[in-house]
Amino acid sequence: MMKNFTGHHSNAILQVLWDYVRLHHESTVTAPVFPVLLAFSGYLAFCIPFTLVDLVGHRLPLVNQYKIRKSRPSVQMMGQCLWQAVFNHLVYVLPAVGINWLWRPPAPLPATAPTSAQFLSGVVSCLLVFDFQYYVWHRLHHGNRWLYKAVHSIHHDYMLPFSWASQYLGGWELLTLGFWSNTTPLLLKCHPLTTWAFMLLSVWMSVEDHIGYNLPCSLHNIVPWGLCGGALAHDLHHQQPNTNFAPFFTHLDRVFGTACTVPANCK
Ligand SMILES: [Zn+2]
Ligand SMILES: [Zn+2]
16 A cells, blocks of 8 residues: 555555556556547447437336336437537547647656545545536526527437437537536546546436436435436426536535426426
């Protein structure tokens, strides 16, 4: 077990993983485009199983019982979302990565992994900050007609969400989300492992928001006290757009009076 830069013992499992990454994949993980590839790979990997579920789920009662609404996406709708995500990455995200690389060259990797506490608190803190940032942004873009039409309305083209629609976004919205995903861990001085875990978890939670299934194994059904909104809350946002603005948690919508759990009660 090694002491990290804070003088605490790093987690043994994370240290083994970190040593492997540093020894065998340092040039890959320090490449400026790595965070983008990680997030985009996560998007593909998380959506593919739900593509199968959407295509054949009506024949599988075991899965179909958890479908929130009856309608299903077509292959064409899925392709349109994937194309939009690829287009946004080519036209907006990759040029932004290039500019960021010129402005801020990659930093050397630390020798030690984070402690368990640093890893967990870092991931949760990043999720909470991101949740707040997106809540404010999201509410602003639904409250201002011009901002809604110019930036956010494309995401609401689909009233009934499905996994691929999680990245059916305008270029500026994706750039904003990418900016927060990259700067929030920097501000909180997170270890690269913590940062990558946060990025993958945030992509997973975004996909889960849109899957259209209220699965018993979904985070919002596992995390207690209804702390996570998940697919039920976000499905209602696509139905009743002035509710459930937060992407991951429910506390902000509850505190600011924008939470909705029953369609008939939504404003
Ligand atoms: Zn959505
Ligand atoms: Zn919205």
